[in-house]
Amino acid sequence: MPSAPTQPPAPRMREKAALAFLLVPPLAWLIIAYLGSLAVLMVSAFWTTNSFTGAVVHKFTTANLVRVLTDDVFRAVTIRTVGVAAAVTILCAVLAVPLALFMAKFASPALRIVLVVAVTTPLWASYLVKAYAWRMLLSPEGPLSWATGYTPGYGLVATVLTLTYLWLPYMVIPVFAAFQRVPDALVDASSDLGASDLNTLRLIVAPMIFPGIAAGSIFTFSLSLGDYIAVTIVGGKTQMLGNVIYGQLVTANNQPMAAALSLIPLLAIVLYLLAMRRAGALENV
């Protein structure tokens, strides 16, 4: 039998052109707008400024990075910011899991649609409107204090509450999707084999929805880490990393210092993503 021709068919010109047409816009966006601006950011962290006019002076120095790593104020603010981001993430997960479980497995199809709409509705309103609504809600003579006689006032607690409210939909949706992918048959099989409900949840369901929680937590963690507006509205006198960066950029007009400080959240996110990958959460998301 004669062997088939070994040469693979050469890709035609038209296919190549179509591929380039499809790939160039997203790649250009990713590389120029995203990685390019990150590169500029990293480079400018090594410059300095004229202390009077605030104009950037292109002279290489590591002074900014050294200060970012050694300054007590920056360390305290970093710890506070990461703490807030972690607290928001945990609160979102605690609220989202039972809600998503109910939505995916117990609600009737009609109710499920209503709940999905309800969870996502807040995304239609402006960020500022929601943050100011919380400012009103938590004010000393506001509705919360009127109804319960207690309000945490403006501060870190208020900031965590507001951010949890703002980012909750980003946690609920991926967790809901993860629950939907758990086949009912698996749960039935587990209980047929004698596992209690709790054991089924712990041993069968939990590992399957963990990637969903991880995906949601990447949103809630990174969004909280970078937030600096909610804290100025409900945070009282506290400041977060974003405020310090904003202060260096706008108030001090010290762009290199702001760039050096921006490396902290960047590094925190990279570490978080690596940790998530190690935990196996980024597979099959």
Place this chain on the structure above:
Amino acid sequence: MTTTVRRLGLALAAATLLLAGCSGSGDSGETSDGPPQMEAATEVGEGEGELNLVAWAGYAEDGSNDPAIDWVTPFEQETGCQVNVKLGNTSDEMVQLMRTGQYDGVSASGDATLRLIYAGDVAPVNTDLTPNYATVVDFLKDKPWNSVDGQMYGVPHGWGANLLMYNVDAVTPAPDSWGAVFPGAPEFQGKITAYDSPIYIADAALYLSKTQPDLGIKDPYSLTAEQLDAAAELLKQQKENIGEYWSDYTKEVQAFESGSTVIGTSWQVIANTIEADAKVKIATVLPKEGSTGWSDTWMLSSKAAHPNCMYKWMDYIVSPTANAQVAEYFGEAPSQTKSCALTADKQHCATYHADDAEYAAQIHYWTTPQTKCVDGSGDNCTSYDEWVNKWQEIKG
């Protein structure tokens, strides 16, 4: 296929680096002795139909906050220049906005003017082209904060003092000293506010200059390292009792109206807004220690897209009628001497000491702290970037 993609990526990355390199080599930023050389205009042509301003809240009112308060609309009708206003909350924000080059002019305070002049963000102004400048009060002309070597960089807008504002029901007896927000702060634990800008350090320094003479503070903007530390220490004690800081003026209005704040530093225009809403009773006082304050200048951007409209605006805003309106609404002394006859409250100029050069000299106008002391006492003072770092340290 993968190699194609990879090559594509490499090419794009190289292009990006090229771009980054090019954008980086623009300005040198080296210290120079004087502001960049620029020629002032010699004539004002037809308006360009539009004018983009950076202004303090209350400086360019078009009736949208209060239909009765409107001096922008007459200007638009007169000149055909459609005015767009971007509010600046702090001087630093204004400097930042002006550096974008998207605005034609700015109402800059003394802690922004020199930074703008020396960085080349604003252009010299030919005051012969703004006829109303002739009758502006003399003690605002050719001042260190609005001119360099006798060349004006704008027209003086007006001046005034930062005030102590308090809730009449919550704060008794009525305070007459900044001490109420410094050593007296624990009495109003959690209900005190302060201005969220490093320039507020000068308020603490001013208080210390009167209460602790042995620190030797003469001018609140000329602080040695020890004096800056002492002021920062006072502000850290104050922070224990601060409810929240304000820089956005609507936030202070809301904080006073909801009762979450009862005392703190303020501007007259904020007091006017709260009084107009009439939800709480407040009062303002110029404390006995004197006060920090502002003396503002309308400046022309060096990159203005609508310079003719800006010249028309600079002439208009110091015209007797408009300057009287803005001064009365904002609660400050007008720069135009002829405005005093036109204010609704005939006592306005007397209340704000508008033609009193000696009184004006006693207010400590916002100015940018520099290593070379701004009061000329030496060159061992702390510069503004040290103030910014101190301020971040105070806020913690």
